[in-house]
Amino acid sequence: MNAVTLTPPPVTAPAPVRGSFWSRYVFSTDHKVIALQYLFTGMAMGVLGGLMAYVFRMQLAYPGESVPGFGVVSPGKYNSLVTLHGTIMIFWMAMPILIAALGNYLIPLMIGCDDMVFPRLNRLSYQIFLLSAVVLLASLAVPGGGFGGAWTAYPPLSSRGIWNHTPLGAPLWLLAVALEIVAFLMGGINFITTLMNSRAPGMRMHDIPIVVWMIVVASVLFMGSVGPLVAGAVMMLMDQVAGTAFFDPARGGDPLLWQHLFWFFGHPEVYVVLLPALGVVAEIITVFARKKLFGYRTILYTTFTTAVLSFFVWAHHQFVAGIDPRMAHIFTITTLLISVPIAEMIFSFIATLYGGSITLELPMLWALGFLADFLLGGVTGIYLGSSGTDIYLHDTYFVLAHFHYTFVPIAVIAGFAAVYHWYPKMFGRHMNKTLGHLHFWGTVLPFNGIFIPLFLTGLAGDHRRIYSYALFKELARPELQQLRVFATICTVIMLLFQTPFFINFFYSMFRGAKAADNPWRATTLEWATATPPPHGNFPHEIAVYRGPYEYSVPGRPVDFWPQHEPA
Amino acid sequence: MSVHAATLDHESLACRRCASGIPAGRLALWWVVTSEIVIFGGLLASYLLFRLRHVSWGEEAAHTNTLAGATNTLVLLTSSLFAVLAHRCATQGDGRGASRFLRFTIALGGVFLIVKALEYTGEIHHGYTLLRGTFWSFYYVATGLHALHVVAGMIAMAVVSVGAGRGRQLQRVELVGIYWHFVDVVWIFLFPLFYIAK
Numbered sequence: 001m002n003a004v005t006l007t008p009p010p011v012t013a014p015a016p017v018r019g020s021f022w023s024r025y026v027f028s029t030d031h032k033v034i035a036l037q038y039l040f041t042g043m044a045m046g047v048l049g050g051l052m053a054y055v056f057r058m059q060l061a062y063p064g065e066s067v068p069g070f071g072v073v074s075p076g077k078y079n080s081l082v083t084l085h086g087t088i089m090i091f092w093m094a095m096p097i098l099i100a101a102l103g104n105y106l107i108p109l110m111i112g113c114d115d116m117v118f119p120r121l122n123r124l125s126y127q128i129f130l131l132s133a134v135v136l137l138a139s140l141a142v143p144g145g146g147f148g149g150a151w152t153a154y155p156p157l158s159s160r161g162i163w164n165h166t167p168l169g170a171p172l173w174l175l176a177v178a179l180e181i182v183a184f185l186m187g188g189i190n191f192i193t194t195l196m197n198s199r200a201p202g203m204r205m206h207d208i209p210i211v212v213w214m215i216v217v218a219s220v221l222f223m224g225s226v227g228p229l230v231a232g233a234v235m236m237l238m239d240q241v242a243g244t245a246f247f248d249p250a251r252g253g254d255p256l257l258w259q260h261l262f263w264f265f266g267h268p269e270v271y272v273v274l275l276p277a278l279g280v281v282a283e284i285i286t287v288f289a290r291k292k293l294f295g296y297r298t299i300l301y302t303t304f305t306t307a308v309l310s311f312f313v314w315a316h317h318q319f320v321a322g323i324d325p326r327m328a329h330i331f332t333i334t335t336l337l338i339s340v341p342i343a344e345m346i347f348s349f350i351a352t353l354y355g356g357s358i359t360l361e362l363p364m365l366w367a368l369g370f371l372a373d374f375l376l377g378g379v380t381g382i383y384l385g386s387s388g389t390d391i392y393l394h395d396t397y398f399v400l401a402h403f404h405y406t407f408v409p410i411a412v413i414a415g416f417a418a419v420y421h422w423y424p425k426m427f428g429r430h431m432n433k434t435l436g437h438l439h440f441w442g443t444v445l446p447f448n449g450i451f452i453p454l455f456l457t458g459l460a461g462d463h464r465r466i467y468s469y470a471l472f473k474e475l476a477r478p479e480l481q482q483l484r485v486f487a488t489i490c491t492v493i494m495l496l497f498q499t500p501f502f503i504n505f506f507y508s509m510f511r512g513a514k515a516a517d518n519p520w521r522a523t524t525l526e527w528a529t530a531t532p533p534p535h536g537n538f539p540h541e542i543a544v545y546r547g548p549y550e551y552s553v554p555g556r557p558v559d560f561w562p563q564h565e566p567a
Numbered sequence: 568m569s570v571h572a573a574t575l576d577h578e579s580l581a582c583r584r585c586a587s588g589i590p591a592g593r594l595a596l597w598w599v600v601t602s603e604i605v606i607f608g609g610l611l612a613s614y615l616l617f618r619l620r621h622v623s624w625g626e627e628a629a630h631t632n633t634l635a636g637a638t639n640t641l642v643l644l645t646s647s648l649f650a651v652l653a654h655r656c657a658t659q660g661d662g663r664g665a666s667r668f669l670r671f672t673i674a675l676g677g678v679f680l681i682v683k684a685l686e687y688t689g690e691i692h693h694g695y696t697l698l699r700g701t702f703w704s705f706y707y708v709a710t711g712l713h714a715l716h717v718v719a720g721m722i723a724m725a726v727v728s729v730g731a732g733r734g735r736q737l738q739r740v741e742l743v744g745i746y747w748h749f750v751d752v753v754w755i756f757l758f759p760l761f762y763i764a765k
Contacts, residue, residue: 114580117591189598197591198581223598227605231613234708244697244704246613252621252701257613264609541580 442497
């Protein structure tokens, strides 16, 4: 088992670049190409999800008026926009970018390997993912329009076409989500197997970079939690198309069952995307603080603890759904418990920063932005995890602002941190710093501008799923409407400030300053090869001699000691 | 282990390495089984929670065909025996033998589906359809999902047996066997829950 042999590795020449555009970029089995496919698809879907937010925020700020570029938002369209926004941002933006793109790109490189164990399975997983995105977008064009039952798809509304008025949109939505789950199960099995089997000689358990651990633990978590949702989706599909009554209380079914099946997956899913984001932040903080990661093993074991605990918190989404109050107590306790390991990780990151030689390069800015904003998301979660306060705050904009304060730092801020950090490796060029700063401040400030007002409107009683507040006298007060308008303006600003990013991203790909093989002077293995890495990654088999975060080791001539350098 | 030792020249570094000591294919297959366990687990847990609250479902369950279910249990267990024999042939390097036993397994999978089809026909003729009640919805969805897995396993075994007959990719015989055992074990749960418990 796991024998460490450090004999000189055989030289394997990298395969020369050949083949047509199609075989190199579209049907490639190279993990880096597949990672970029996931990244581009995720970014495109993210833009789409953002534009949907623009449309329904405009409707909330200026109810009934024509939205520039879209037109008048009918109640049905509003519902389907809100639903698709949530679904896209979780399944088609956060997951492909944080898990699939980063996992595919980083796992083989960071463990010193040439590819995934199953490259063709990997390609198939992307193709199924792409198909799922197409099905989802196609569901917007069918008669009746896209599904409008929110991303949680609670029955009985979601389970019958005569109730949700989207007899075709609802099953297509379900099909798209199912295909996406299949794609990520395939990808996850590939990640886990690759990490378990294909590490470079000498790489022991505690030499694996944290971000790789986090992505793989997230994949295990996804695999362990998504099954009941798949079962639930089968039942839901039968309810929708065959007329069964699994979730119809009038005919012997139980709508609460879906809530359990959904959130048994849905809450671990939060950690499925959170863990890779924390991993990204851990990598970036050590590189730009030039310090060893504080408490590697503590962070690792905390990750496992979080993963296990996350299976026992789901019913905090159902405190007002009529569950037994004694049960609510138990889930309050587990929910508050899970903030302990997460807080502990954040403290470890802060301890890593403490006394470090910090440089505020672009990735570091985003990583610090993540810590600051995610903290607010975590702290507001305490109110919602306690069943007493949750009964008041449930389904208000307070909840919405809370989970956007977790998901936006996770998927957007940490996602950008990762892109800025690994961009030089991916494309061999640096991104422009001025545009990067513009993008950072133009994203983080308006983000807070959107959701701080929404905490306030939520506390004032704004229910989440309302099409027009003009219809509710006590909520249509000008002081509340001004907050909504402010949030909407900030949404528009935040979206506009993504333009510098896309200009920067595509311009730098061709015209940016050339990047060295190891521009950040980092220690992990992806920096030990050419930039961008050729097919096959490393010119010869690489061996590992030490842990991933040996920065500023006393007595060394330089302040970083790469994992692959013999002692 | 001998079948796994044969590595090909064009195999990637990722495939040549084996840090866990378990061949990648077997490892991945166990993860597939894990993900399937939670799918059936979710479905059966939902069924059990309903069942505990609805005493009347015992009477509904009395109308399932226990004889057909028992026959199918026997058929599937026997088919698993052939899967094991195929694996034994494969470990001894006997691809043709492995292929033959896999074909027996596929045939028994076919018998299972025929019995299942006759059983469904009888039930539907007696009015116990998908829409009769939630018990029957669960019955058809759970056994139907299981039958889909039987079909998938038969297709996989057909592909593997063709290769094994030509002496290629003998390690796949074990993998498809693991999957088939899993399908078998799911049935071992379905049979008492839907047929025996009244």
